[in-house]
Amino acid sequence: MNDHTELQPALSISGASCQGCVRNITRALESLTGSAELISVDLESQTVALPDGINIDEAARIVTGAGYPAMAVDAPPDNGSVSDNDPDHDTGSQSGRTEVTADGDEVHLAVTGATCASCVNTIEKALKSVNGITGAHMNLADNTATATGQANSQALIRAIESAGYGASVIEDPDAADDQKQEDDRKRYRDLLVKMTVSLGLGIGLMVYGMGFGTMMVTEANQWTWINLGVLTLAVMATTGGHFYIGAWKAFRHHNANMDTLIALGTGTAWLYSIAVATMPFALPEMARHVYFEASAMIIGLINLGQALELRAKGKTSEAVRRLLDLRAKTARVIRDGAEQDLPVDQVRVGDQIRVRPGESVPVDGQISEGSTRVDESMLTGEPMPVRKGEGDEVSAGTLNTRGSIIYTATRVGRDTALAQIIRLVKKAQGSKPAIGRLADRISSVFVPTVMLIAVVSALVWYNVGPEPAVVHMMVAATTVLIIACPCALGLATPMSVMVGVGKAAEYGALIRQGDALQTAGKLDLVILDKTGTITEGHPAVTHLYASDDDTDKLLTLAAGLEQHSEHPLAEAIMVKAKEQGVSPGKVTGFETINGKGVRGELENQPVRLGNRKWLESEGIDLAGLQEEADTITSDAGTPLFLALGDKPVGVIGVADALKQDSAAAIRRLHDAGIRVMMVTGDVDATASAIARQAGIDDYRAEVLPEEKSTIVSAMRGKGYTVAMVGDGINDAPALAAADVGFAIGTGTDVAIESAGITLMRGSLHGVADAIEISRATVRNIHQNLFGAFVYNTLGIPVAAGLLYPFWGILMSPILAGAAMSLSSVTVVTNANRLRLFSTSRNTREEGNQ
Amino acid sequence: MSALLVNAGGLMLMAAIVWWFWLSPSNDTESNQNHSHHH
Numbered sequence: 001m002n003d004h005t006e007l008q009p010a011l012s013i014s015g016a017s018c019q020g021c022v023r024n025i026t027r028a029l030e031s032l033t034g035s036a037e038l039i040s041v042d043l044e045s046q047t048v049a050l051p052d053g054i055n056i057d058e059a060a061r062i063v064t065g066a067g068y069p070a071m072a073v074d075a076p077p078d079n080g081s082v083s084d085n086d087p088d089h090d091t092g093s094q095s096g097r098t099e100v101t102a103d104g105d106e107v108h109l110a111v112t113g114a115t116c117a118s119c120v121n122t123i124e125k126a127l128k129s130v131n132g133i134t135g136a137h138m139n140l141a142d143n144t145a146t147a148t149g150q151a152n153s154q155a156l157i158r159a160i161e162s163a164g165y166g167a168s169v170i171e172d173p174d175a176a177d178d179q180k181q182e183d184d185r186k187r188y189r190d191l192l193v194k195m196t197v198s199l200g201l202g203i204g205l206m207v208y209g210m211g212f213g214t215m216m217v218t219e220a221n222q223w224t225w226i227n228l229g230v231l232t233l234a235v236m237a238t239t240g241g242h243f244y245i246g247a248w249k250a251f252r253h254h255n256a257n258m259d260t261l262i263a264l265g266t267g268t269a270w271l272y273s274i275a276v277a278t279m280p281f282a283l284p285e286m287a288r289h290v291y292f293e294a295s296a297m298i299i300g301l302i303n304l305g306q307a308l309e310l311r312a313k314g315k316t317s318e319a320v321r322r323l324l325d326l327r328a329k330t331a332r333v334i335r336d337g338a339e340q341d342l343p344v345d346q347v348r349v350g351d352q353i354r355v356r357p358g359e360s361v362p363v364d365g366q367i368s369e370g371s372t373r374v375d376e377s378m379l380t381g382e383p384m385p386v387r388k389g390e391g392d393e394v395s396a397g398t399l400n401t402r403g404s405i406i407y408t409a410t411r412v413g414r415d416t417a418l419a420q421i422i423r424l425v426k427k428a429q430g431s432k433p434a435i436g437r438l439a440d441r442i443s444s445v446f447v448p449t450v451m452l453i454a455v456v457s458a459l460v461w462y463n464v465g466p467e468p469a470v471v472h473m474m475v476a477a478t479t480v481l482i483i484a485c486p487c488a489l490g491l492a493t494p495m496s497v498m499v500g501v502g503k504a505a506e507y508g509a510l511i512r513q514g515d516a517l518q519t520a521g522k523l524d525l526v527i528l529d530k531t532g533t534i535t536e537g538h539p540a541v542t543h544l545y546a547s548d549d550d551t552d553k554l555l556t557l558a559a560g561l562e563q564h565s566e567h568p569l570a571e572a573i574m575v576k577a578k579e580q581g582v583s584p585g586k587v588t589g590f591e592t593i594n595g596k597g598v599r600g601e602l603e604n605q606p607v608r609l610g611n612r613k614w615l616e617s618e619g620i621d622l623a624g625l626q627e628e629a630d631t632i633t634s635d636a637g638t639p640l641f642l643a644l645g646d647k648p649v650g651v652i653g654v655a656d657a658l659k660q661d662s663a664a665a666i667r668r669l670h671d672a673g674i675r676v677m678m679v680t681g682d683v684d685a686t687a688s689a690i691a692r693q694a695g696i697d698d699y700r701a702e703v704l705p706e707e708k709s710t711i712v713s714a715m716r717g718k719g720y721t722v723a724m725v726g727d728g729i730n731d732a733p734a735l736a737a738a739d740v741g742f743a744i745g746t747g748t749d750v751a752i753e754s755a756g757i758t759l760m761r762g763s764l765h766g767v768a769d770a771i772e773i774s775r776a777t778v779r780n781i782h783q784n785l786f787g788a789f790v791y792n793t794l795g796i797p798v799a800a801g802l803l804y805p806f807w808g809i810l811m812s813p814i815l816a817g818a819a820m821s822l823s824s825v826t827v828v829t830n831a832n833r834l835r836l837f838s839t840s841r842n843t844r845e846e847g848n849q
Numbered sequence: 850m851s852a853l854l855v856n857a858g859g860l861m862l863m864a865a866i867v868w869w870f871w872l873s874p875s876n877d878t879e880s881n882q883n884h885s886h887h888h
Contacts, residue, residue, distance in 0.1 A: 254873050448870035452863055459859040463852070 009047035010056050013063055013070040014134065014148075016043055021068065022736040028066040032059055036733040037705060043512070107153050109145045110180065111138065112166035113246050115306070118257035118447050119165065120490060122250060126163040130155050141313065141429065141494035142180070144170065164249025164259070184310055191307035194239035195300050201235045202297030202814075209293065217280040217288045225277040225290055229270070232292040236266060240299035256447035258485045262302060264451070265481035266295040269813060272474045287468035291478070291813065298482055298817035305821025312828040313495070320429070320502060323422045326378055326397035331362035334406065344412075351409045355400045363396045364411035364418075372403035379421060379508075379760060421760075424512065425505045429498040433514035433781075450484040450796070457800035465801075472801070475810060479799035483816035484792060488823040492784035495831035500777030503837060508760040509770040516756030520740050520774035522721045526669055526767060527712060529726035529734075530680035530687070533744050534666075534694050534764065535656040539568050541576035542637050543653030545628040552582050554650040558642055560585030561600050561609050565592060569640065572654050597640070605645045615641045615648075625651045636682075636689030658693055665764035666695050668840055672771060675720075679703045679711055679734075708734035725767055742767050765841055772839045780834050784827045791823045 016025060022041040025048060029039045032054055040049040048070070050059060056072045063070035114123060120138045123145055127136030132151035139145070145167070147156050153169045160167035205228065209215040217225050237244070243266075246259035273290035280288045330341045334352040344362045347353065352368065355361055361374070373385035376398045385401045388394060394407055397418040413419065454477040461473040501511050511517050531537050546554040559577035562570035563584045577584060587600035587607055597610015608615060612622055612629065620643045622629075628651050629639040637655030641648060666676050678699040680687050687701035700711055708724070712734050715722050724731065724738035735741030735755045743755035744762055759766035799816055803809040 251869075254869055256870055445871075448866055451866050455859050455863050455866070459856060462855055462859075 009042070010050040010054065011048040011060055011063060011070045011072060013041075013046050013048055013068045016041060016046060016068050023733075024066050025063055025068060026733055026736065028062050029059055032062065035706070036709075040732055041736075107147045107151070107156055108170040109147070109153075109156060109160065109167045110170050111143050111145050111160060113242065113259075114138065114140060114143060114165055115258045115490075118255070118490070122163050122253070122255045122257060123160055123165060126159040126253075127156060130159050139429075139494055140490050141498045162249070163253050163255065164246050164257075181314075184314060188307055188310050191303050191310065195303035195307060197300075198235055198239040198296045198303065199300030201232065202293045202295075202300055205232070205293035205296065215289050215291075215293075217276050217290060219280075222277060222280060225292075226274075229274045229277050229290070229292055232270060232296055233274075235296055236270065236299060239303065240266065243299070243302075256451065258447075260447055261450060261481045261485050262298070264454075265478045265813065265816075266298050268474060268481070269298075269478045270295045272470075283470060284468055287470045289468075289471055291474070294478070294813040294817075297814045301814070301817040301821050305825055308821075308825045309491075309828050312825070312832055320422060320426055323378075323397070323418065323425065323505070326360065326418060328360050328362035328396070332356075332359075347409055347412050349409055349412055352406055353409055354404065354406050355394075356404045357400055357402055359400055361394045361396055361398050361400060361407075363409045363413075364416045365394055365407040365409045367392050367394060367405050367407045369407075370403050370405035372405050373401045375399040375401050379418065421505070421510060424510050424758075425501060428501045428511045428513060428517070433493065433497065433518035446484075446489070450480065453484075453796060453800065454478075454480040461801060465804075472810065475813060476799065476801045478813040479811050479816045480796055482813055483795040483799040483811070483820055485820045485823075488788035488791060488827045489785070491824055491827045491831075492788050493781050495828055496777050496780040496784060496834060499831050499834040500773055500780070503777075503834060504757075504770055504773045507766065507769040507773065507839065509766050509773070510758040510760065511770070511774075512756050512758070516740050517774050518778055519721065520723070520757065520771050521778040523674055523723045523740060523771060525675045525677060525715055525720035526723045526725060527677045527679060527708075527715065527734075527738070528696070528764070529708070529724075529731050530678055530682060530690060531656060532727055532762075533725055534662045534678060534690060534696075535658055538656065539572040539638075539654045540657045541572050541652060542635065542655045542657050543628065543632050543639075544576075544650070545625065545652075546650035547624060547648055551650070552580070554642060554652065555580060555582045556585040557587070557602065557607055557644060557649060558609055558640075558652055559583075560587035560602065561590060561598050561607055563587075564590035564600070565598055567592075569638070569654050570598075573652065602644070607642070607644050609640055609642045609652075612639070612641055615643055618643075620646055620648055622648050622651075624648060628653075633685070634689060635693070636686040658690065659763065662764050663694050664841070665768050668765070668768040669771070670695070670697075671840070672768065672775075674771070677715070679708050681705065705731075706733070709737040712737040723767070723771075725764070742770070768841070769839045773837065776834060776837045780831060784830055787830070788823065788827060791819075795819060795823075 016022065022043065025041050026036045026039045030036050033039055033051065038051045048063065060070045060072055111123060114120065120140050123138045124136045127133055127145060127147045130151050132149050133147050134149040136145065136147045157167045243259045243262045247263035250257050250260055269291040273292050276283060276288050276290055328344050331344050331347045332339055332354045333342045333347060334354060339354060347363050353362060353365065367388055367390050369390065371389035374388050374394055375385045376395065379395060379397060395418060396416040457480055458473040458477040461476050462469050465472045497514050497517060500517055504511050528534050544551045544554060555577050558573050559582060562573045585602055587602050590598065590600040592598050593610065593614065596614035597608060599606060599608045601607065608618065615622060622641055625641060625648055632639040632653035635655065637653040640652045640654060642650055642652065669676050676696050678691055678696045680701055681703055682701055684701040687699050691699040703711065708731060712722055712724050716739065722738045723740045723742055724734045725742040725744060726735060727744060735743060740757060741755035743758045757770050799811050801810050
């Protein structure tokens with residue numbers, strides 16, 4: 001993708017959040033550049049790349065006018081002009097002020113104490129209320145929050161803290177992972193200790209109660225129960241203190257979350273019990289029952305649930321960790337002629353680095369000496385090691401399998417392709433598809449609603465329930481509060497997204513947003529660009545036919561002529577000669593006959609290679625090659641005839657050949673029930689031949705580049721959910737117009753804009769893989785949400801005592817605590833199941849065959 | 850008498866929950882900040 005180098009990020013923008021925004025910006029700037037193809041909008045970095053020679057100030061003005069505050073990349077940020085609200089895309093009501101939203105304006109925070117969907121809402125709301133913040137996003141799966149805009153990070157921390165949670169700034173998101181792993185391990189151990197203490201007390205109390213035959217307070221055991229009550233309170237405070245503190249902080253801010261429910265549930269049980277213990281005679285005899293063990297056990301069970309959840313969460317981020325582990329620690333740098341091992345962060349652009357066989361490449365660069373084969377499978381999913389020689393690029397994290405090379409560092413630190421991939425994957429893992437936002441909206445009203453239900457059921461038990469009414473009302477209210485925790489609801493989507501995005505990355509498909517992940521599962525039409533997507537993108541020799549069956553001679557002569565030419569067709573012939581181990585013949589007196597062919601001399605005989613018309617006009621009879629030539633033409637190739645003297649030697653077919661696996665990948669799309677269409681600028685005959693070979697349902701030939709996006713829009717208009725697959729630059733507008741854009745990358749070129757999904761490997765199998773993974777992920781999310789929803793809709797009525805009138809069943813609060821913990825563990829475990837998913841073509845295995 | 854007190858207390862508690870979590874003024878940030886994606 002050499003084309004990328006021509007476009008440089010010129011504008012820094014803000015507020016562009018989707019492909020619709022990309023379209024708006026591209027359309028607005030088209031008047032300036034003359035073509036949409038010269039504009040490239042990167043949603044991730046919030047930049048617009050433009051070709052050289054464009055008036056950047058004018059471009060900034062236009063983009064700002066279109067509703068996306070923009071300024072030149074080099075210009076200093078205008079700190080005084082901060083937007084308090086989100087830019088309103090639809091009305092374009094932005095004023096002309098400018099602001100910068102570059103990478104540096106995203107603040108990443110590590111958040112502690114967030115446990116459920118309500119917490120997510122509370123934290124996002126708290127962040128958005130900070131002046132200057134235009135967007136906030138909390139990811140429950142890895143407990144990080146990202147705020148966009150311009151604000152003091154301390155103000156953000158204060159906002160989160162006052163909402164009842166803890167926060168710290170993540171200075172270096174890459175380094176934070178190791179720290180987080182360590183913190184998680186510590187927290188896990190801590191939770192286990194707390195769990196042991198509280199469950200130990202709870203079980204002890206149960207045994208004590210049973211040993212004495214009762215949990216009822218009598219005159220004889222009153223003081224024992226009072227003492228045990230105080231002990232329970234101490235254990236509740238030490239092992240469950242974080243629930244009470246969290247609940248109080250949330251309450252002060254008119255919020256309610258999981259902590260609120262746990263605190264209210266366990267608090268109600270304890271208060272009731274201590275009241276019974278201190279003044280048993282104020283209550284009817286049947287109601288003198290204590291529930292200290294319930295408070296202790298609920299806290300123990302929830303701590304256990306959180307510990308299990310923490311462990312399972314760790315597994316979901318395995319994909320990122322695997323990428324992180326690819327980073328080399330040291331590099332063998334050659335400075336002033338001496339080789340030395342330096343920590344990789346000390347390597348600078350321009351350094352010469354030696355990589356020996358078996359070592360991994362520490363930073364991105366270009367080989368200056370030596371050749372080797374490099375295993376890039378970890379980044380691209382491409383199973384075969386790639387041959388690399390002088391001038392070729394190597395990427396950090398890939399493995400040098402054969403020779404020793406010296407290369408020049410071109411990108412280091414956070415600029416390497418690997419670092420970009422990690423950032424992209426992490427960002428996508430944290431993003432929330434529409435389906436998840438719905439769950440968040442539901443849960444924000446959920447907790448207060450549950451509190452109302454608890455009060456209502458308590459009153460119903462009091463008024464119409466059997467004796468002892470006070471006990472029943474307390475048990476029902478406590479159980480409702482405990483069972484209704486929305487933690488499963490909050491975890492359902494982010495857990496699956498995290499695993500799904502990681503899975504896709506394993507297959508070499510980088511998903512940019514959660515929305516792309518969700519939409520990719522619904523696709524029913526895939527539109528493919530032809531050149532470079534279905535085909536190799538450059539001509540190659542597809543047929544060799546010699547009149548006397550001596551194809552080596554044919555190739556020797558052709559290569560002898562073409563070694564002097566720089567035409568792409570000549571290159572194809574030279575590649576073929578090299579492949580077959582044929583050395584070019586000694587042809588002299590080379591000349592190019594424009595539009596016709598090439599000629600030269602071999603041992604005083606003229607050699608000509610060119611089209612039929614020219615050779616026939618030179619008096620050569622090509623009738624004997626007619627049949628072969630027709631085959632070549634019908635396979636979308638160009639026949640080149642070769643004559644030595646007056647005699648035809650043979651015909652060579654040159655075509656932009658199908659990629660080896662295109663047909664198989666298209667079959668997979670068909671198997672998934674997806675219609676496949678091709679768009680190409682080629683003439684109808686070529687297009688139909690390629691479509692036939694690849695098994696494509698429908699094609700549009702002679703399409704101008706700018707018409708591709710119109711076709712995409714038209715197909716969407718017909719009701720299809722459309723994916724466009726093409727090259728990230730030339731097809732950018734079409735990619736942006738589609739429901740999901742797939743940019744076909746080569747190697748580790750991840751800086752492809754305007755696509756929802758970037759395929760690091762040139763194979764169309766990536767499209768099928770991504771679609772299969774998306775479907776599996778969305779299915780997983782549905783299962784999780786369904787499970788969480790069913791759990792709550794069944795659990796709450798049962799807890800409230802709905803089964804009592806029929807079967808006399810009233811759920812115990814302890815059982816509710818266990819069920820609640822189980823529900824979130826189930827969701828996380830189900831998401832982890834996705835890790836075992838493998839697509840219908842396991843790329844690695846098949847490639848190694 | 851105690852039945853009346855309990856029921857009245859319960860209703861007041863419900864009213865307090867509704868007021869505190871939905872109606873009280875400090876919840877107003879949501880309306881203009883909750884900009885959902887426009888897809």
